[in-house]
Amino acid sequence: MKILFACSELYPLIKTGGLADVAYNLPLALSRLGHQVRIVLPAYRSLLNELGHLRAVVAFSTRIDGYRLSLLKINLENTAIPVYLIDCPELFDRSGGPYGEDREHGWPDNAKRFALFCRMVTLIAMDQADQSWQPDIVHCNDWHTGLVPLLLATAKPRPRTLFTIHNLAYQGLFDEEEFKALKLPEMVDGKRLWDYRAVEFYGQMSFMKAAIVFSDAVNTVSAGYAREVLTEQFGCGLEGLLQSIGPRFSGIANGIDNRLWDPGNDQLIDTVYGTSSLHRKVFNKLALQEAFFHARNSERLVLGVVSRLTPQKGFDLLLEALPLIMQMPVDILLLGSGDQKLEKAFKQAALKYPSRIEVKLGYDEKIAHLVIAGADALLIPSRYEPCGLTQMYAQRYGTIPVAQGVGGLADTIIDIPPFSEDIADATGVLFWQYSSSALVEALQRLEFVYSNRLLWRDLQRAGMCEDFSWESSAKEYAQLYKSLLVAQR
Numbered sequence: 186m187k188i189l190f191a192c193s194e195l196y197p198l199i200k201t202g203g204l205a206d207v208a209y210n211l212p213l214a215l216s217r218l219g220h221q222v223r224i225v226l227p228a229y230r231s232l233l234n235e236l237g238h239l240r241a242v243v244a245f246s247t248r249i250d251g252y253r254l255s256l257l258k259i260n261l262e263n264t265a266i267p268v269y270l271i272d273c274p275e276l277f278d279r280s281g282g283p284y285g286e287d288r289e290h291g292w293p294d295n296a297k298r299f300a301l302f303c304r305m306v307t308l309i310a311m312d313q314a315d316q317s318w319q320p321d322i323v324h325c326n327d328w329h330t331g332l333v334p335l336l337l338a339t340a341k342p343r344p345r346t347l348f349t350i351h352n353l354a355y356q357g358l359f360d361e362e363e364f365k366a367l368k369l370p371e372m373v374d375g376k377r378l379w380d381y382r383a384v385e386f387y388g389q390m391s392f393m394k395a396a397i398v399f400s401d402a403v404n405t406v407s408a409g410y411a412r413e414v415l416t417e418q419f420g421c422g423l424e425g426l427l428q429s430i431g432p433r434f435s436g437i438a439n440g441i442d443n444r445l446w447d448p449g450n451d452q453l454i455d456t457v458y459g460t461s462s463l464h465r466k467v468f469n470k471l472a473l474q475e476a477f478f479h480a481r482n483s484e485r486l487v488l489g490v491v492s493r494l495t496p497q498k499g500f501d502l503l504l505e506a507l508p509l510i511m512q513m514p515v516d517i518l519l520l521g522s523g524d525q526k527l528e529k530a531f532k533q534a535a536l537k538y539p540s541r542i543e544v545k546l547g548y549d550e551k552i553a554h555l556v557i558a559g560a561d562a563l564l565i566p567s568r569y570e571p572c573g574l575t576q577m578y579a580q581r582y583g584t585i586p587v588a589q590g591v592g593g594l595a596d597t598i599i600d601i602p603p604f605s606e607d608i609a610d611a612t613g614v615l616f617w618q619y620s621s622s623a624l625v626e627a628l629q630r631l632e633f634v635y636s637n638r639l640l641w642r643d644l645q646r647a648g649m650c651e652d653f654s655w656e657s658s659a660k661e662y663a664q665l666y667k668s669l670l671v672a673q674r
């Protein structure tokens with residue numbers, strides 16, 4: 186099959202979260218299964234800087250709505266997978282992040298930026314941009330690509346469209362004036378666009394809704410989250426629409442990059458190790474302690490955090506629970522960036538509990554590897570989690586995830602039974618209520634297992650033996666694509 190994968194970030198060129206990892210790994214896994222995949226994303230300034238000496242070829246140029254847009258073509262690093270970069274300096278050549286000046290403020294022209302991006306994706310999809318290559322499937326990801334299914338809805342011959350929701354909370358909402366400025370057709374496929382049954386969402390335009398309404402199929406990134414978003418608690422107002430599309434909506438879990446996240450061959454950590462040399466993991470802990478706590482103590486339980494700091498990730502719970510957690514024999518090392526309020530609160534906590542809490546603000550791949558390898562456990566108290574990657578990295582590294590049992594976290598972590606020595610095939614610790622007391626109780630259960638080294642080893646080994654590779658997810662996606670093509674006939 187020919188698949189065009191449209192996304193707004195792509196590891197290692199531009200990344201703010203797990204979507205970038207998926208955009209790299211899923212196309213790679215699909216091409217290993219024999220499919221022809223091409224990726225398309227905007228040519229942000231930081232991405233072009235990252236490319237540096239690698240010269241991109243201009244494959245096509247056009248003018249839409251007075252903007253000059255060019256299609257640059259490169260290959261995904263170390264692969265033969267073509268990547269299209271939509272270049273438009275007025276829209277994408279600016280300092281700051283892909284979505285805004287910083288994480289808290291979106292660019293004021295985001296509707297225009299991503300609508301034009303979607304228009305260019307549509308041209309590629311209709312074989313009107315690059316030489317004779319029309320995909321069978323256009324796989325769109327998150328709201329930034331949300332207009333593609335709408336724009337393709339009545340095209341002929343039409344590739345099938347799949348829309349993947351990586352996070353339902355970010356919907357691409359814009360006011361009616363911005364909707365009008367996009368000059369979309371009034372009616373599409375018999376539906377009036379400015380209507381609650383199409384793109385209108387409580388008086389605003391929703392890119393996410395447009396995608397859900399007009400795609401041939403919609404999925405999200407774990408079976409657990411797919412069930413949760415059908416409820417009012419997790420559905421962000423779209424639960425009714427998602428319920429109404431019935432079997433057109435499903436969940437397919439993400440995998441992880443087993444080569445990048447391999448404790449047996451990780452160039453970024455102090456000492457490599459595996460299930461048969463698990464005793465060597467402690468050298469990573471000692472190196473981590475030395476680097477951040479300036480003291481080494483192999484006995485001490487080190488809790489790590491590698492995360493965006495946003496309300497979703499539940500770190501208000503950790504802050505609330507800190508006075509109790511600090512009464513336990515544990516230290517915390519946090520690597521994260523995001524909301525200024527949360528960043529400040531953790532900096533203050535580090536001052537309050539010197540040499541017990543260390544905070545490294547920022548985004549740093551190397552430190553992320555050091556923490557995942559060196560910590561004993563990884564804290565993931567997310568309010569909701571579509572899939573989550575770090576709990577899978579952690580398990581691969583014999584680092585025990587401690588997480589709220591939601592979405593993909595509940596799907597990929599097997600909870601230890603409370604205070605029992607019979608831990609069977611458990612791989613982590615889950616708590617089932619979003620409360621600081623539930624988090625503290627989970628940490629007490631963790632400590633109980635940690636105090637019994639044989640049990641702890643069993644827990645580590647069980648996690649390390651789990652298979653989180655992309656191959657099985659890619660097979661599920663291929664199956665879903667195929668079902669869309671069959672349905673068309």
Ligand code: ADP
Nearest residue numbers: 202203492493520521547548549553573574575
């Ligand atoms: P989300 O996409 O919601 O941020 P995921 O768990 O799906 O959450 O993916 C997060 C990805 O970003 C992981 O690859 C994780 O290692 C990485 N990450 C998050 N914060 C940081 C950070 N501060 N430094 C380095 N990597 C980070």
